[in-house]
């Protein structure tokens with residue numbers, strides 16, 4: 001089994017544009033993909049599980065369902081997230097809460113829940129991996145996006161430390177930090193209005209770059225890799 005071909009991979013946020021594309025490309029490289037998402041109408045496939053990540057119990061339920069589907073888990077890709085815009089002086093508590101629950105706490109919980117299964121995969125000869133999508137804002141916190149940047153920087157810090165710690169268990173943790181992608185995420189902001197962005201990256205190209213990094217055993221995907 002390579003990192004992708006033959007692997008059982010959980011894609012969280014598979015109802016999103018990038019998550020759906022990552023799931024599709026991983027399948028075409030030979031992975032068995034288990035999808036988790038929030039929206040039934042945008043989630044397809046034989047192994048698809050619905051969960052709202054702002055629910056504290058969701059991470060454990062998703063990982064247990066994914067493992068239960070194939071009695072194995074070799075990879076987890078976390079592509080769920082929300083964005084919010086607006087001045088620092090106006091950010092609301094419910095916005096802060098939703099940003100940190102979805103972008104930081106839920107991925108931390110998902111990684112925690114996946115660790116025993118990914119360790120077992122490594123012990124069984126697999127090459128397990130975790131992929132997160134913090135984004136360029138984790139490298140360059142951005143005006144007008146302070147709370148979003150902070151939630152993604154929290155995730156990036158957790159993932160960087162996890163990467164060092166989990167390496168010993170044979171688990172590779174890869175944080176992807178692309179710049180703006182044309183997924184329409186900014187139009188679905190939970191607060192505020194997006195400024196006019198220059199044309200962004202194509203979701204298909206970003207997904208392809210991430211899948212290549214998984215396949216080629218890369219250790220990090222900074223913004224410059226896109």
Ligand SMILES: NC(=O)c1ccc[n+]([C@@H]2O[C@H](COP(=O)([O-])OP(=O)(O)OC[C@H]3O[C@@H](n4cnc5c(N)ncnc54)[C@H](OP(=O)(O)O)[C@@H]3O)[C@@H](O)[C@H]2O)c1
Nearest residue numbers: 013015016017018038039052053080081135180181183185
């Ligand atoms: N687009 C960019 O410019 C860009 C750049 C760098 C990083 N990223 C990151 O890439 C990831 C994918 O974003 P995208 O651009 O593909 O946007 P997207 O199409 O809006 O995807 C976001 C996904 O997150 C899910 N989600 C949001 N809140 C959730 C919750 N409480 N519980 C469960 N799922 C939830 C959405 O579910 P629903 O389908 O139900 O809404 C959707 O599947 C995000 O983490 C984003 O921050 C995006």
